[in-house]
Amino acid sequence: xxxxxxxxxxxxxQYIGKSxxxxxxxxxxxxxxxxxxxxxxxIDCSNSNSEENYILAIAVDLLKIPLSIxxxxxxxxxxxHPFLKKEQILIHATHTHAGFDLTGEFFxxxxxxxxxxxxxxxxxxxxxxxxxxxxxxxxxxxxxxKDLIPCKIAWKKIPFNPNxxxxxxxxxxxxxxNLTTISFKSIESESIIGIIINYACHPTTLSYxxxxxxxxxxxxxxxxxxxxxxxxxxxxxxxxxxxxxNPLTTFGELNHLEEVQKDLIYDxxxxxxxxxxxxxxxxxxxxxxxxxxxxxEYCEVDKLKISTQRFxxxxxxxxxxSRKWFMNKLIFLIxxxxxxxxxxxxxxxxxxxxxxxxxxxxxxxxRTIVQYIELRARSEKQENILSLITVPGELxxxxxxxxxxxxxxxxxxxxxxxxxxxxxxxxFSLRDYMEEGGYEVTPSFSPLCGYYxxxxxxxxxxxxx
Numbered sequence: 001x002x003x004x005x006x007x008x009x010x011x012x013x014q015y016i017g018k019s020x021x022x023x024x025x026x027x028x029x030x031x032x033x034x035x036x037x038x039x040x041x042x043i044d045c046s047n048s049n050s051e052e053n054y055i056l057a058i059a060v061d062l063l064k065i066p067l068s069i070x071x072x073x074x075x076x077x078x079x080x081h082p083f084l085k086k087e088q089i090l091i092h093a094t095h096t097h098a099g100f101d102l103t104g105e106f107f108x109x110x111x112x113x114x115x116x117x118x119x120x121x122x123x124x125x126x127x128x129x130x131x132x133x134x135x136x137x138x139x140x141x142x143x144x145x146k147d148l149i150p151c152k153i154a155w156k157k158i159p160f161n162p163n164x165x166x167x168x169x170x171x172x173x174x175x176x177x178n179l180t181t182i183s184f185k186s187i188e189s190e191s192i193i194g195i196i197i198n199y200a201c202h203p204t205t206l207s208y209x210x211x212x213x214x215x216x217x218x219x220x221x222x223x224x225x226x227x228x229x230x231x232x233x234x235x236x237x238x239x240x241x242x243x244x245x246n247p248l249t250t251f252g253e254l255n256h257l258e259e260v261q262k263d264l265i266y267d268x269x270x271x272x273x274x275x276x277x278x279x280x281x282x283x284x285x286x287x288x289x290x291x292x293x294x295x296x297e298y299c300e301v302d303k304l305k306i307s308t309q310r311f312x313x314x315x316x317x318x319x320x321x322s323r324k325w326f327m328n329k330l331i332f333l334i335x336x337x338x339x340x341x342x343x344x345x346x347x348x349x350x351x352x353x354x355x356x357x358x359x360x361x362x363x364x365x366x367r368t369i370v371q372y373i374e375l376r377a378r379s380e381k382q383e384n385i386l387s388l389i390t391v392p393g394e395l396x397x398x399x400x401x402x403x404x405x406x407x408x409x410x411x412x413x414x415x416x417x418x419x420x421x422x423x424x425x426x427x428f429s430l431r432d433y434m435e436e437g438g439y440e441v442t443p444s445f446s447p448l449c450g451y452y453x454x455x456x457x458x459x460x461x462x463x464x465x
Contacts, residue, residue, distance in 0.1 A: 001300040002044040002148040003184045005194040005234030007222075008140040010060065010133040011035040015213055019126070021063035021106045022097025023208035028109050029100075033206075033214040033272055036061035036099055038137050039222070039236040041196060042144040043153075045304045045375075055304060055373065056144070057090040057196070057417075058137060059236050061215040064423035065093045066103060067368060067392070068352045069130055076138040081145070087308045087371070090390060092238050093419040096203045098214040102126050103354045104346075120342045123350035130352055149193055152298035153377055155182040155386055156289050157412055164278050165201045167397060168246040168265050169436060175397060177201070177245060179282065180415055182386070183290040185298050194234035197221065197286045198415045200242035200397060205249055205275040207268060214272070217247065220279020225287050233287065238417045241400025243393070243426050243440070249274040266439075299379035307372045307460045313424065313452045315340065315364040315445060324437035331441055340364055355424065355445055366445050368392040368422045370453060372460035374409065385409040391453055392422035394440075399429050399450060403457055408465050425449035 011032070012018075018029045040058045056077070065073075070091040078084050101107055104122020108114040160179035167175045177200035184193045203216035218237050225235045249270030317332045344364070347353045355366040373388040387409035395403075395418045407414040418427075425444030432438075433447045441447055 001151055001153070002046075003151045003193060004042045004144040004147040004149065005040065005236065006140050006143045006147065007037045007039045008136050009035050010038050010136055011213065012129065012132065019101040019106045019109065020211065020213070021099060021101040022204075024111045024115055025106070025109050025208060025211060026111060027211045029211060029213055031212040033098070033212045033275075034219045036096075036213065036215055037219070037222075038133070038140060040137075040140055040144060041194065041236045042141070042148065043301070044148055045301045053304070054084060054088050055090070055306070056084065056088060056141065057092065057236065057238070059092045059094055059238055060133075060137070061096050061219065062093045062099045062102065063095055063097060064102075064419055065091055066352065066354055067356045067422040068350075069102060069134070070421050072130070072352065073134045073137055076134050077141050080138060080142060087306050090371075090417065090420055092417055093423065094203060094215065094218045094237065095239055095394070095419050096214065096216040096218065098206050098210060098212065098216055100126070100129060102130055103350070103352055105354070116339065119339060119354070121346060123346040123353065127351050150187045151184045151193055152187060152300055153182065153184055153375075154293045154298040155180060155413070156293050158289060160199070160285060162281055164248055164281055165245050166248050167244050169244045169438060171265055175245065177240060177242070177397065179285060179289065181286045181289040183293055190295065192233050192290055194236070195225070195286060195290045197235060197237045197282070198240050198417070199237075199282055200240040200245045200400070201278070201282075202242050202246045203239070205247045205270045205278055206272065207270050209269060214275065217275050217279035217282065220276050221283040221286070224280045224283030228284065228287055235283075235286075239419060240416045241395040241397050241418055243396045243418070243428065245397050247274070247278055296381070297379060299377040299384060301375050301377045302383070303374075303376040305374045305464070307464060308369065309371075309456045309460055310367060310369050311452065311456050312358070312365045312367050313446050313449055315366075317447060318430065320434045322434050324435065328433065328437050328441060328447065332447060336364070366424055368424050368453075370456045370460065371421070372457065372464060374464060385413055387414045389414070389416045389457055390420035391416065391418050391427060391457070392420070393425045393427045393444075393449060393453070394418055395427040396429065396432060396450070399427060399454060403454065406458060406461050408461070427453050429454075
């Protein structure tokens with residue numbers, strides 16, 4: 001077993017005036033707080049009995065990466081490394097709200113109406129940047145294959161919330177997302193080579209008032225780990241189920257949130273000091289967690305299995321009635337009868353469309369992908385299984401907990417990478433949709449995305465049970 005870590009800047013020289021993705025800003029990029037990067041880890045299991053010998057995971061400091069761009073990046077990588085399969089390459093968007101727009105939704109600043117204009121007419125506006133950073137990522141991967149180091153693997157998960165996150169839809173309920181560290185140690189030196197970090201927090205420490213480029217708190221995680229380890233330990237961060245988990249920046253202690261109006265919670269005015277504080281807390285704790293794993297728990301991967309399911313999600317609603325029915329139905333009809341009807345011509349002809357869209361006889365559907373990955377590893381004492389679930393969007397925390405508890409590996413040995421391979425929606429349960437509604441319904445392709453994704457993942461899990 002071998003591993004390698006790498007990163008590469010995806011910040012262009014000319015960034016002033018470029019469109020930033022996330023929120024509905026009234027101005028374009030005016031400066032920079034920190035650079036955007038693509039981070040990667042390559043795990044080589046060539047000595048195992050697996051047909052799939054490699055897994056390559058890449059995290060990119062962008063709001064979202066649709067399937068069209070994810071596939072393009074993979075094709076650029078496979079041009080140089082034809083032995084890799086697309087299923088072995090994971091493309092994850094960290095979801096920073098201070099990175100660049102890709103598919104045109106945010107091309108015109110100015111507010112909500114400008115975003116609607118971007119959805120309908122913004123395609124192909126940022127293609128040069130997409131091609132440029134995709135080539136940069138392919139260049140980074142070339143370095144990985146040259147830097148592979150024999151290693152062993154171990155992991156540890158703990159509940160973690162030192163007053164830094166809350167559920168924005170249910171602010172009075174305490175949440176404790178798990179902080180998971182996957183650590184890789186050199187066989188020769190027994191020192192930590194690098195770590196994979198998995199935690200649940202929306203990268204929105206910087207508010208909608210910020211117009212400067214930043215990787216948000218995730219960039220500070222990497223900076224903190226590099227400083228604490230004197231540059232010796234590398235890191236890659238993948239966001240877990242955080243569709244409704246926000247950073248706590250300007251409201252103080254968690255127990256005060258019961259008294260705060262929900263609409264004010266969505267408009268916290270966090271600053272770069274909050275970004276640094278939250279990033280450093282997560283980074284320091286992740287590194288300490290890795291260092292706390294005993295040597296005897298490190299092992300080599302004996303088997304790697306990657307299961308993939310591609311499926312279609314229809315744009316349709318369900319029959320129900322609740323106090324949220326009217327607003328939900330109004331949003332659905334506006335999207336289906338007006339917005340998607342206008343946007344479909346741009347989407348179907350775009351070089352890098354927002355959705356992998358199909359249209360026939362007035363019915364719309366989009367194709368997406370989920371994966372279930374198992375790494376089986378043997379230590380001196382026992383066999384350990386690490387499972388990884390990828391989802392194409394922003395998964396609500398409660399739904400993520402259900403999926404984590406459904407795996408053969410068990411809750412303690414399972415992780416979720418959201419916004420991976422694609423973005424189609426906020427992924428919420430049918431109950432959330434019918435009883436709570438919320439703004440998350442508006443940008444989602446279909447209110448049923450969460451249901452279809454859940455069923456696809458459970459199907460993959462059952463196949464591997």
